[in-house]
Amino acid sequence: MANTTFRTCPDTGLKFNGATESLLKANAVAAVVFLLIGGFYGLLVGLTRWQAVHLLGAQDFYMVLTAHGLNVLIFWIIFFEIAILYFASSVLLGCRLATPKWAWAGFALMVIGAVMNNVVVMQGQSSVMMTSYAPMEAHPLFYLSLILFAVGALIGCFVFFGTLVVAKSEKTYEGSVPLVTFGAITAAIIAVFTIVSGAIILLPTFLWSVGLVGEIDALAYRLIWWAFGHSSQQINVAAHVSVWYAIAAILFGARPLSEKVSRTAFFMYILFLQIASAHHLLVDPGVSSNFKMFNTSYAMYLAVMASMVHGLTVPGSIEAAQRARGHRAGLFTWLRKAPWGNPVFSGMFISLVGFGFLGGITGVVMGAEQINLLVHNTLYVPGHFHATVVVGTTLTFMALTYWLVPVLFRREIILKGLAKWQPYLFGLGMSGVSLFLMGAGTLGVPRRHWDIGFAATGGVTHEFPAAAYTMLALNGMSVIVAVIGGAAFCVIIVGSLLFGKKLGDQKMDEQWIATPVTDEEYAADGGSAYAIPGTIVLAMIFFISFALYYFINWKYLAETWGIS
Amino acid sequence: MSSLSPPGKKLWWKEPIHRSELIWISLVFVWGLVMTFMMPYWHVVGKQNLGTETYKSTAEQFQASTEAFVEQYTVRTEGPRNFPVVAPPAGGDVYLISRLWDWWPILQLKKGETYRFHLSSLDWQHGFSLQPANINIQVVPGYEHVFNLTPTETGEYSVICNEYCGIGHHLMIGKIYVVD
Numbered sequence: 103m104a105n106t107t108f109r110t111c112p113d114t115g116l117k118f119n120g121a122t123e124s125l126l127k128a129n130a131v132a133a134v135v136f137l138l139i140g141g142f143y144g145l146l147v148g149l150t151r152w153q154a155v156h157l158l159g160a161q162d163f164y165m166v167l168t169a170h171g172l173n174v175l176i177f178w179i180i181f182f183e184i185a186i187l188y189f190a191s192s193v194l195l196g197c198r199l200a201t202p203k204w205a206w207a208g209f210a211l212m213v214i215g216a217v218m219n220n221v222v223v224m225q226g227q228s229s230v231m232m233t234s235y236a237p238m239e240a241h242p243l244f245y246l247s248l249i250l251f252a253v254g255a256l257i258g259c260f261v262f263f264g265t266l267v268v269a270k271s272e273k274t275y276e277g278s279v280p281l282v283t284f285g286a287i288t289a290a291i292i293a294v295f296t297i298v299s300g301a302i303i304l305l306p307t308f309l310w311s312v313g314l315v316g317e318i319d320a321l322a323y324r325l326i327w328w329a330f331g332h333s334s335q336q337i338n339v340a341a342h343v344s345v346w347y348a349i350a351a352i353l354f355g356a357r358p359l360s361e362k363v364s365r366t367a368f369f370m371y372i373l374f375l376q377i378a379s380a381h382h383l384l385v386d387p388g389v390s391s392n393f394k395m396f397n398t399s400y401a402m403y404l405a406v407m408a409s410m411v412h413g414l415t416v417p418g419s420i421e422a423a424q425r426a427r428g429h430r431a432g433l434f435t436w437l438r439k440a441p442w443g444n445p446v447f448s449g450m451f452i453s454l455v456g457f458g459f460l461g462g463i464t465g466v467v468m469g470a471e472q473i474n475l476l477v478h479n480t481l482y483v484p485g486h487f488h489a490t491v492v493v494g495t496t497l498t499f500m501a502l503t504y505w506l507v508p509v510l511f512r513r514e515i516i517l518k519g520l521a522k523w524q525p526y527l528f529g530l531g532m533s534g535v536s537l538f539l540m541g542a543g544t545l546g547v548p549r550r551h552w553d554i555g556f557a558a559t560g561g562v563t564h565e566f567p568a569a570a571y572t573m574l575a576l577n578g579m580s581v582i583v584a585v586i587g588g589a590a591f592c593v594i595i596v597g598s599l600l601f602g603k604k605l606g607d608q609k610m611d612e613q614w615i616a617t618p619v620t621d622e623e624y625a626a627d628g629g630s631a632y633a634i635p636g637t638i639v640l641a642m643i644f645f646i647s648f649a650l651y652y653f654i655n656w657k658y659l660a661e662t663w664g665i666s
Numbered sequence: 667m668s669s670l671s672p673p674g675k676k677l678w679w680k681e682p683i684h685r686s687e688l689i690w691i692s693l694v695f696v697w698g699l700v701m702t703f704m705m706p707y708w709h710v711v712g713k714q715n716l717g718t719e720t721y722k723s724t725a726e727q728f729q730a731s732t733e734a735f736v737e738q739y740t741v742r743t744e745g746p747r748n749f750p751v752v753a754p755p756a757g758g759d760v761y762l763i764s765r766l767w768d769w770w771p772i773l774q775l776k777k778g779e780t781y782r783f784h785l786s787s788l789d790w791q792h793g794f795s796l797q798p799a800n801i802n803i804q805v806v807p808g809y810e811h812v813f814n815l816t817p818t819e820t821g822e823y824s825v826i827c828n829e830y831c832g833i834g835h836h837l838m839i840g841k842i843y844v845v846d
Contacts, residue, residue, distance in 0.1 A: 160833060160836060164830070164832075164833065164835070194670055229832075235829070237790055237807060238790045238791070238832060275672050276672055277673060278672055278678065280669060280670050280671050280672055280673075281669040282669050319808060320791055320808055321806050321808070324791075324804075348669060350668075350669065351669040352670070355668050356669065357668050357673075358669055359684050359687055360678075360681055360682075360684060360687060361673045362683060385716055385802060385804050386804045387718070387720040387785075387804070387805075387806055387810075387811030388720040388806070388811075389718060390718050391709065391718055399698075399702035400702065403701055403702060406698065407691075411690070411691060411694065414686075414687065415687065418686065419669070470701065470704065470705060472708050472714050472715055475716060475802060475803070476802070479795065479802055479828040479829055480800075480802060545798075546797045546798055546800045546826075550829075550830040551826075551828065551835065551836050554836075556836070556837075556839055558837060559839050560745075560746035560747070561746055562745055562841065563824075564824035564826060564839060566797075567798075615670075616668075618667050618668040621674065632686065633685075633686060638689075641690055645697070649697070652701070656712075660713070660714070662799050662800060663714075663796070663799050663801060663815055663818050664713040664814070664815070664818065665713070665715060665801065665813060665814065665815055665816070666713070666715055666813065666814040666816075
């Protein structure tokens with residue numbers, strides 16, 4: 103059986119199963135293709151929002167905005183996540199992939215769904231945004247394409263679960279699965295919940311669009327769609343946090359500070375993130391305050407707690423490993439001595455900081471029942487999720503890709519000088535996008551809106567403050583920086599795959615996976631490595647920013663009209 | 667034994683948690699309690715708590731209620747399409763229709779008075795975004811949302827749609843005047 107052939111990577115010692123390797127490559131390449139398409143649309147959106155440029159007409163703007171969201175938020179990320187699932191199971195556990203034929207069938211469905219979706223949206227009859235809120239209606243093939251894509255992704259999840267069973271029964275590892283695999287398992291479990299929720303709402307909506315179902319209740323649609331829409335973002339969080347731990351291990355030989363804490367934090371995602379999706383309904387009719395408070399406090403804050411724990415333990419594990427290896431001086435020597443010129447590290451670390459400070463804090467603040475009144479559906483919302491999904495997930499996946507190209511594809515990275523700068527360009531550009539969109543949102547600028555100058559409303563206008571226009575211009579400039587960074591990534595990766603020096607079975611000079619830090623190294627100096635004072639200081643800065651920003655928003659809220 | 671390999675200690679769940687982690691976990695947990703407390707606390711002391719009174723409704727019903735309201739309290743018409751400007755009595759009911767692509771009618775309210783707002787959509791979902799007061803409420807067809815609104819300052823306010831509602835979304839703008 104071809105599926106039992108393995109290649110041992112001469113640089114990392116990882117065992118790649120033949121079928122797994124082909125599937126990893128296919129999924130990674132598909133992911134980058136959709137990133138390229140979606141990123142280009144993002145440029146058009148940013149340049150249209152910049153009122154002085156106002157690139158696209160209204161019809162094209164709404165169409166391109168729909169396509170932008172679907173390509174980058176769904177297609178790029180989920181193709182990459184399927185690759186991560188196969189990597190975390192088959193490669194890390196050193197076993198064959200369960201049912202490669204099913205995996206290929208899933209991949210084919212995802213490709214068909216994604217291509218079909220792009221074609222349908224670009225025909226202009228389905229400019230309904232990613233949320234496709236009923237009773238606004240898209241072309242039936244729009245819903246069908248998403249269903250096909252989701253079924254493909256679901257097959258991928260089950261191939262992943264099957265592979266775990268294979269590894270267990272063939273005893274390819276001892277004890278518990280690695281932390282990174284554990285994180286991937288939580289991502290896959292959340293993915294199953296997500297896709298089932300998607301099916302519950304998209305199937306009837308598809309039937310409604312072809313006339314077989316009479317009516318879709320708009321509120322029920324919102325409730326169930328967000329069980330799908332928000333949870334899908336939790337797959338991303340679980341996946342990119344797993345990748346953070348993986349990169350800490352790859353570059354520093356780090357292990358988690360304690361397995362128990364990191365694993366419990368992952369497990370909390372499964373328990374609490376799903377119900378937290380109700381924070382999208384905080385200013386909806388028909389949903390009680392108790393429901394809103396329960397879902398955003400009890401549920402969301404425990405999930406947030408999990409992320410804040412990872413936010414400490416990921417840099418903490420890097421600090422402990424660096425200290426154990428001798429970088430003990432002062433508070434931040436461990437961080438200064440980190441490989442800032444290596445895009446695998448810089449990408450991961452910028453992602454960690456941006457996800458926490460820009461994405462995390464703002465997400466929690468606007469998820470408070472009453473504060474949501476100030477920002478619901480303003481540009482603040484896309485500002486927030488560009489920090490979580492783009493600076494967070496996308497940049498993390500980019501960082502990992504720089505490592506996957508030599509290890510998995512056995513090609514040398516080309517344009518290394520550019521690669522060194524790429525995470526900074528993309529990370530800082532996208533952080534700018536996030537900040538300036540949130541700035542505009544704070545000033546009340548609506549999201550998904552073609553013209554905040556109201557030029558075509560026959561004289562009924564609203565004057566947004568000049569600062570709002572400045573924010574949108576700065577956003578446009580940040581988009582350009584980020585797109586240069588994103589394009590650089592695509593050029594480097596695609597170029598390396600096509601023209602990079604073939605590495606074959608030769609061992610490279612560079613060390614591509616760090617030797618794990620040993621018990622003895624951690625135990626040296628009385629085990630002081632675990633004190634992680636530098637990370638504690640960073641965490642306290644984070645906490646203080648969080649608390650200040652949180653209460654400032656209550657103050658803003660107190661200044662507006664009375665509502666009851 | 668890094669995060670890429672099985673845990674070195676087979677009984678990893680029996681290993682003690684490091685002090686640095688314990689401190690952080692405790693802090694974060696307490697912070698979660700503080701944030702949980704803030705929402706019910708604001709329901710008691712805060713003046714901005716969106717009411718959740720909601721009725722199942724139809725476009726016909728809601729349009730009829732709004733038309734009756736407009737007929738009773740219109741004070742003048744204005745704008746390119748002669749929209750009625752409606753000045754309801756202080757403390758009274760106020761109806762506002764959202765539809766593709768306008769807010770109907772124009773409202774004239776008194777500062778410091780509390781009005782019982784009825785908000786619904788006749789067709790798709792819309793977003794009630796009151797600017798520059800910056801109050802944002804989802805409008806869902808089939809549901810009549812009733813809540814109280816108390817203007818705190820005089821002036822001309824815009825109601826902008828901030829839920830995407832098709833090709834004319836950016837045309838959808840309405841007005842609320844607040845007078846002394």
